[in-house]
Amino acid sequence: MDVFGSFSLLLAFVCAVYAFIGGIFAIKTRHPLLIKSTRQAGIATCVLIFISTISLEYLLFSDNFSMAYVVQHSNRDLSTFYKVAALWAGQEGSLLFWSTLLSVYVISVLLVYRNKNGELMPYVGVILAGVQIFFLTLNNFVENPFKTLATVNAAGVLAPFTRMDGNGLNPLLQYPEMVIHPPNLYSGYTGFTIPFAFALAALLARYPGEKWIHLTRKWTMVAWCFQSLGILLGAHWAYAVLGWGGYWGWDPVENASLLPWLTGTAFLHSVMMQEKRGMMKVWNVWLVFSTFLLCILGTFLTRSGVVSSVHAFANSQIGSWFVGFILLTMAVCIIAYFKNRDYLKSENMLDSMVSRESSFLFNNLLFLVACIAVLSGTLFPVFSEWFTNNRISVGAPFFNKVMIPIGLAILFLTGVGPLLAWRKTSGDSLKRNFGWPLVVGSLSGIAALILGYRDAVSAFCFALCGFVTWTIVMEFYRGAKVISARTGMSKMMAAHELAMRNTRRYGGYVVHFGMVLIFIGLAGAAFNTEAQKAMNIGDSLKLGPYTLVLQSGDTKVDKNYTAQRMIIEVLKGNKQIMLLYPEKRQFQGTEQAAGTMVAIYSTLREDLYVVYAGMDPESNVPVIHAFLNPLVKWIWLGGVWVVIGTLLALMPNRRATLVLSAATQLAAAIPGTAALTPNVTLREGHD
């Protein structure tokens, strides 16, 4: 099986090279057979990569301990569930996994557009093959996951060698989220390859700037959704497993995942400028180029160990490969742009500073500044070492101080932008649109202060959350009122109908609402408290309204680990609420042997987060570390809304015909309403 996997990986490389070189000839000669054969080579590349991944999974499942990768990242007692995750636990496997997820996108694009866009697809195919060649080079020649163990035998000859058992999977990864977080994040990273390929292809094929936007709109949303979900799942993993009471530490790899998300989000907004007004075509092309490059940079930071991080599992030589690929991609983008930039001519024109257009410009400015600030902060230790020979660390407090104002400004624009009209907003409409949201926002801020959230920045954040929420509610209400008046539907049904008619706009609002919930959760972090105590049985620890009483401890033996478990009674006032069971796990077969299982009592108001830290080294008494983290649950709820919103935005718009015919009948029956009906169609597709 290892030979099989290894061979298909090599064959995939050959096919990708053919798809690339053949594709270039196909573009030059326009020979239909050559075009077809390179497309099929592209499909074959993907299939071969799938086969090779399945082979590696098979080796993991069949406990083949003659394979170096299996020995390093699995063991016999590892549960089936985590054997799946062992695929991306190490350097070689995760790079193969990158290729695999990229192939899912590539094969989808090649199949979906196999009979469409005949002139553009060869370019797209060549670019996708180019990216695949890079990763297949790493898979085959630099970090091959199919290496077998060998030892020098008695005769002095190198001979294959099989171990009895493996080292096991890193305990930090033995947690359910670790089975879904990396695939999501990687799907985000790889997904941005598609809009990148189309943007570059359209530029090379000398298509005007708007074409690729239409073709890749949904692909971009899919990638963005995966990226968002991946980031949130990673945060939840950090929260639930690492036992430090937080979910985001501005770790270099966390930052790396945020960078393409920031530019990708900017891009999702600025495409609307292009679609509605024909503006910013050059900007959009560069945004999507940068997003792709940041995805590669993110993979590089994660995998090269250039910056120290929880995720930098291995330091290796792949750094220079990534730098080379990034520089090459940049060069191609720059050359293509300067050769064909005439085709990106935009009709840039601005009627007023107070308009939807300018709010998009500010949105893009803030997202870009956020991105560059995070990037330079992450790389600052490296810079400082270059310039001064002293490495200056940059930690979470720095990022918080820099990013909180930017984040709040973006939140403010989330509320303002949708209320501004395209082209020009009149003073009257400003008053009409912003009056109530401002009132609701101020009341939310005051309510937060009264409820005990006494922190200026947080109160301001809550006020903005109220403001944005109310603007979203108003948008739905206004649209629903119009539909309801015309069709006689109930307001709720009308709101649903409204969302289905323009899924992208209203899906966007749902995503915004999700972001509001996330901001509420983040603002809660200003009120975190904690307590730590070495406790004997029967001792108690007070934290906020809760009293924790250590009842007893026991030992739990699982196939793959032994857990020490503390049983803690939680009292609120004098009433018992529940029992919590924080654990410390001792895993088998690894150097990094210990893992914490945090016990969390989570409510909308706060999380009671209890860690059994281990035995106190001096007194040999169990130490309990408890955190009271307000509002954390809102972050995860916000994530759910973000996904729902994106799914809504991905749905096709429902045509208004049914309603139109009903409305026409209505109009016929009631004279004087006829003038209203054409508006139904006019509103459609209006962002």
Added chain:
Amino acid sequence: MANFARPIRVKHMAFVLALLVFASAPLVTAQVGYSQRAKEIGTHLKCMCRGCDMSAGLCAHPGGSFSGPCDTAKAMLKEVDQHLGKGESEQQIIDAFVSEYGTVVYVEPPKRGFGLVAWLMPVFYIVVGLGILVFVVRKWALRPSTLTHAPAGHAAAAIDPNDPLARARAQAARETED
């Protein structure tokens, strides 16, 4: 295998204000061997165990057999207490640690010397970004509004044969479908 570094725990809103909340709730008991004040100052010092990326004050040392402050962090906090005993200020203590361990001990860059660059960078980006934005907006606002925008992607209606962009647009529309 590798370093399972873990960063400093997060305070998403106003770190300093959050610390005030900490200060108002003196919860960590004296039995741990260092004072609450040392723990606060410890949040501005990086734990030097090289196994975690957290601050000494908040070290939880994930992956270790004890998820509390590790021995290095504890020693650092006790050292802070010794400095406090000598009546030194927070800044003096941080400076003492920097001369002992080097600049890696910072949790956030100092607002002087090369560290100041880190703090000025975001301000610089905002200023430059706003400058570019204002420049672009002015340029765009000055354009004559007679320039009408053809609906994106569907401009095939009237093609001016002399306009290469219109020709390319028509060609792209012919060759592709959404």
